[in-house]
Amino acid sequence: MASKLKIGVIRVVTTDDWDFLRTHARIISEYVRDPKLQMVTDRIDGFPSGIPNEEEEARAIPYVIETANRMVKNEDLNALFVSCAADPGVSELQEKLEIPVVGAGRTSAYVARSLGFPIGILGIDEKVPGVVADALGRTTWSYLKPEDVETTLDINKSLNKYIDLARKLVDDNHARVILLACTGLSTARLAPRIRNELHIPVVDPVISSGLVTYYAARGNQIQNGE
Numbered sequence: 001m002a003s004k005l006k007i008g009v010i011r012v013v014t015t016d017d018w019d020f021l022r023t024h025a026r027i028i029s030e031y032v033r034d035p036k037l038q039m040v041t042d043r044i045d046g047f048p049s050g051i052p053n054e055e056e057e058a059r060a061i062p063y064v065i066e067t068a069n070r071m072v073k074n075e076d077l078n079a080l081f082v083s084c085a086a087d088p089g090v091s092e093l094q095e096k097l098e099i100p101v102v103g104a105g106r107t108s109a110y111v112a113r114s115l116g117f118p119i120g121i122l123g124i125d126e127k128v129p130g131v132v133a134d135a136l137g138r139t140t141w142s143y144l145k146p147e148d149v150e151t152t153l154d155i156n157k158s159l160n161k162y163i164d165l166a167r168k169l170v171d172d173n174h175a176r177v178i179l180l181a182c183t184g185l186s187t188a189r190l191a192p193r194i195r196n197e198l199h200i201p202v203v204d205p206v207i208s209s210g211l212v213t214y215y216a217a218r219g220n221q222i223q224n225g226e
Helices: 023-032 054-074 090-096 104-115 130-136 156-173 183-187 190-198 205-223
Strands: 005-011 037-043 079-083 101-103 119-122 141-144 177-180
Touching: 005 023, 005 054, 005 205, 023 037, 023 183, 023 205, 037 054, 054 079, 054 090, 079 090, 079 104, 079 205, 090 101, 101 104, 101 205, 104 130, 104 177, 104 205, 119 156, 141 156, 156 177, 156 190, 177 190, 183 190, 183 205
Parallel strands: 005 037, 005 079, 079 101, 119 141, 119 177
Antiparallel strands: none
């Protein structure tokens, strides 16, 4: 009988509301539905507004690495998921750790790219996270964000604006796929709302990358003979 499959989830927003922090683990579990899956959540310190821009992304890297090292030391993880579309610290951790490390940004961008193009992207920063742009390469894409959204804390009050912008990406830019380039939009459960309104594929970064993390974790488990 296979042993428990354990995935670590790193959140990049600092709060003591652990029910909120475990939201992404619950979202992944809803889709995986594996009774042997155990999700362990931790968070970085010093980022009460999350990582809204490139400057904060760079500052967050050592905090993500520190949190990852702590989780690997304390938990018998099969894989690690950094739940942020900017992928802070992911490349560094992939080089250092012996378990699979998946970031929400590059992974979800590859999923969107596999579903077709043009791709319409929604986020919170003034521009698309660098790892997302790199993953999309020369694929045709366009990006929009509500003017009054600056951090993940602003998302819930602007959900209708996001839906309007998604419609604009479809109508004006001919997007055939919508990619959410912020995991805070996953927390807000925005993907199904856009999907129901526009009837096109919407790539949720937590769901898509979480499923890839599960796949990688299961492979790691099999490789180790568990």
